[in-house]
Amino acid sequence: MIRDWRARALILALAVSAAHAQPGEPPIEPSAEPSEPPSEQPSEEGPAEASEAPSSDPPPFADPIPEPERLPDTAIEAHRTPFDTLVDRAIGRTSRPVRYDWRKATVEVGLSGALPAELNNFQSWRAGAFARVPVSGLLLGVEASYVWVYGTDSTDRLALTPYRQPGRPDRIEVDLTLAFPLAEGIVTAWPGWFPSAELVLQSHLDVRYLLYTGAFDGYDFTDTARALFSGSLSDRDLANLESDRLPGMQIDRGRYAILAGLGADLYFQSGLFFSHKLLVAVPLLAAATESELYVWLELHLLTGISF
Numbered sequence: 001m002i003r004d005w006r007a008r009a010l011i012l013a014l015a016v017s018a019a020h021a022q023p024g025e026p027p028i029e030p031s032a033e034p035s036e037p038p039s040e041q042p043s044e045e046g047p048a049e050a051s052e053a054p055s056s057d058p059p060p061f062a063d064p065i066p067e068p069e070r071l072p073d074t075a076i077e078a079h080r081t082p083f084d085t086l087v088d089r090a091i092g093r094t095s096r097p098v099r100y101d102w103r104k105a106t107v108e109v110g111l112s113g114a115l116p117a118e119l120n121n122f123q124s125w126r127a128g129a130f131a132r133v134p135v136s137g138l139l140l141g142v143e144a145s146y147v148w149v150y151g152t153d154s155t156d157r158l159a160l161t162p163y164r165q166p167g168r169p170d171r172i173e174v175d176l177t178l179a180f181p182l183a184e185g186i187v188t189a190w191p192g193w194f195p196s197a198e199l200v201l202q203s204h205l206d207v208r209y210l211l212y213t214g215a216f217d218g219y220d221f222t223d224t225a226r227a228l229f230s231g232s233l234s235d236r237d238l239a240n241l242e243s244d245r246l247p248g249m250q251i252d253r254g255r256y257a258i259l260a261g262l263g264a265d266l267y268f269q270s271g272l273f274f275s276h277k278l279l280v281a282v283p284l285l286a287a288a289t290e291s292e293l294y295v296w297l298e299l300h301l302l303t304g305i306s307f
Helices: 002-020 083-088 153-159 221-228 235-240
Strands: 108-117 123-135 138-150 165-167 171-187 197-211 249-251 256-267 272-282 297-306
Touching: 108 138, 123 171, 123 297, 197 272, 256 297
Parallel strands: 165 249
Antiparallel strands: 108 123, 108 297, 123 138, 138 171, 171 197, 197 256, 256 272, 272 297
16 A cells, blocks of 8 residues: 555656656656755866856046137127226216326326424425326336425524534435325215315335535535535535534435335326325435434325326
8 A cells, every 4th residue: 555655656746747847858767766856066167157247346437538728718808898998988978087097197297395304303394396207007207305494492402512413404305206006096075076086095215315505615527526426425515514504403414315105196187186195214325325314204295287
């Protein structure tokens, strides 16, 4: 009975395997005993090579494509209008431009007055005339002035003592001036009826020559020429200026000086302008000119017209 059961099971297994067998595969031969599952034997050829699959690694970066050089667009340059031109143009029929372009002027002439403060007890007043010419955005000029010097109560009392204070008697001063604009623009003033104007903030540099006419008494042409270009007054010059010296004054020997400072010019549309500048003496030439007046101040007021 047991054999009949085993035979029936074997026949059923053969029938099932034959039904699922692929064409071309040999049928499973019957065996008296159930076969054990075949053990996996290592292949002599090694493991089967994996099928080529798309790699997950990112592809190597290609060389970046250079961007084309961008040239500036000059197509509209012919249609651009400078801001200065826009300001100068009239807006409407009754408008008038308020900006004055001093750079286009031929020459500027005017009068100047100054109050020198030489840090001593003498009182000085200065008045003269000047001319300026615009050159490459700068103002180059020349100024000639006369300086009057007066004594004070302090100098009168100082004259009663054997002490003397460095100072300069009456003289002529010739300045070579240079003005460099720092900022400018159109401004309105108070009161409202005062016209708008062009305000220019400038830095100033002056090189000054001091001329004492009384120092050349008894000089011939050669001595006069030598004294004019000398950096300091000689003993003979001081002797000739003794009569011009104020009580309590010791005449300073310096003939040249350098001054620097700031100022502002106010231009109106007609070309009329008013200016002021505050200058400070820079003692760069004091040692070379034997000057004892190292530092002093000057407040300048100027007015003129630009053509």
